[in-house]
Amino acid sequence: MMVAQKMLADQELKKAIAYIELHKLRNGSYPNALSDLKFLSAMDSSLFNSIEYTRLDSVYELNLNTEFSSFGGEGTKEVPLKYPPEFWKGLGCAKSNVK
Numbered sequence: 735m736m737v738a739q740k741m742l743a744d745q746e747l748k749k750a751i752a753y754i755e756l757h758k759l760r761n762g763s764y765p766n767a768l769s770d771l772k773f774l775s776a777m778d779s780s781l782f783n784s785i786e787y788t789r790l791d792s793v794y795e796l797n798l799n800t801e802f803s804s805f806g807g808e809g810t811k812e813v814p815l816k817y818p819p820e821f822w823k824g825l826g827c828a829k830s831n832v833k
Contacts (some may be wrong), residue, residue, distance in 0.1 A: 735762040736767060743798055743815055747832060749810050751825060753778070754787070764826055793828035800831070 786797040
């Protein structure tokens with residue numbers, strides 16, 4: 735995978751987490767869909783192509799869209815981004831294709 739693709743994927747994932755967690759902070763619950771997020775800029779609209787979001791009761795699932803990022807070739811669900819356990823601490827993201 736190209737370094738630029740990995741950097742873009744990292745940025746998109748972190749941007750999605752920031753907006754989703756901010757929504758919870760402001761509204762008391764996670765959004766039902768990404769379309770519920772408010773105050774997105776035109777540049778932030780890329781989230782709708784790069785991220786797959788599913789609300790799961792009081793937590794959520796967040797997946798990087800592998801078609802958007804072209805990771806590992808066609809049809810694969812392996813995402814080579816990895817974060818330490820501390821990254822996920824305190825987030826409502828209970829399930830992800832990113833480790």
